[in-house]
Amino acid sequence: MKTKIHFIVNPIAGKGNNGLSEALLKTYFPETEYSISIKKTAFVLHATALTQxxxxxxxxxxxxxxxxxTINEVASCLVNTSILLGILPMGSGNGLASNLKIPKNLxxxxxxxxxxxxxxxxxxxxxxxxxxxxxxxxxDAHVISDFEENTxxxxxxxxxxxxxxxxxxSYQTQLQIKYNGTTELVSPFLLFISNSNEMGYKMSLTPRASLQDGLLDVVxxxxxxxxKLGLFTMLFLFKKHHWLKEVRFQQLTALEIKSLENTTLKAQKDGEFFVPKEPIIKLAIRPKNLNVCVL
Structure with missing residues (x-):
């Protein structure tokens, strides 16, 4: 039987000129062995519908x-299944693909x-x-909100x-965070939670994070x-921001964040602006539940 491979393509990702064609795919996946389908997205969350x-x-x-x-939309449908996720990194940052050492070369x-x-x-x-x-x-969530307004x-x-x-x-928002039976009040410049060791563009706030350790890395x-902000920025560029004593790191399996003003918090999720439906954000790790093709 032929192996069925479906390609979910965001045609405007990165520079919008990815060079992917049916002819090229057939040189790698001959019709005698593979059944190929190419689907192009046309709007937000279309990749989810196409994947389903x-x-x-x-x-x-x-x-x-x-x-x-795009990876988030596709992969979200594949967790806890036996279907393999393939990645052709065509975006601007490509953080997950870089962490997995998937080449940007098509x-x-x-x-x-x-x-x-x-x-x-x-x-x-x-x-x-x-x-x-x-x-x-x-x-980071506010940066993403601004970034999404760019053409x-x-x-x-x-x-x-x-x-x-x-x-x-503004740093005025006061948050209550709960983890490991501890409750804290913080008014953070940045509250960043990572599963991988890259944000994109080879930059990282969590260089020691692992996709296979069953933990979230929190900064x-x-x-x-x-x-100090200027110093933090310089150290971050060299992945040495941990030298700044004010910067705190935690490795957790779960974290709860709540706005004390009972307002909805702005967030980002895999580089896309995300507004939760309630003023409480609950984060957790789900160990080893997505199969990915890698080198």
Whole structure:
């Protein structure tokens, strides 16, 4: 029987010129051995609907062709199933693909899918919805909110969004966080929760995080003076932000975040802006429940 491989393509990911074609795919996946389907997304959450249709059609490998947002939509449908997730990294940041050492070169990435070397990774959840790279409440969420207003999604656009957000970002929101039987009050500049060791663009707030350790890596950065904020930024660029004593790290299996003002918190989920339906955010790790093709 032929192996069914479905490609879910975000045609505007990255620079919007991915070079993926049926002719190219047939050179890697000949018709005598494989049944290939290419589906292109047209709107937000379309990748989810297309993936669900592919599952119903009996696809054995479903390939997310785009950035971390596209991967999130596809992979969310594949957790706790035997269907393999393939990744063709075509986005701007490509944090998860980089963590998994999946090449950005299209032909090399296709070879990874053909070889079908599989690892099983952990996934996180935020209010029950899966995330695979990271999520956050605070500065990063506001940067993503600004970034999504850009027509182009490149590193320069991300840097501009970061600078704009720095000028207007407020630290007034007070949060109650609960973990391991402990309750704290914090008013963080950044509250970042990661499953992987990369955010995208080779940058990382959690360089020691692992996709297979059954833990979420949490970074809490309090309100900082302008000098300390500049120092934090410089250290972050060299992955040495742990040198700053104000920066706290935790490894947890679950975390609850609540706004004391009972307001809905802004968050980001795998680089996409995310607004929870309630003022409480519950995060958890789900060990080894997603099968991914890797090198």
């Amino acid at each position: 249709a592919s599952i119903a059609e009996g696809a054995e490998i479903i390939v997310a062709c785009g950035g971390d947002g 032909k090399k990435a296709l070879s990874v899918i053909k070889i079908q070397n599989v690892v099983t990774i952990d996934t996180g959840t935020i209010n029950g919805e899966p995330f695979f790279s990271n999520t956050g409440v605070g500065f 182009t999604r490149q590193l320069f656009s991300y840097l501009k969004s970061t600078l704009r957000t720095l000028k207007k970002y 809490i950065v309090p309100k900082l003076s302008r000098f």
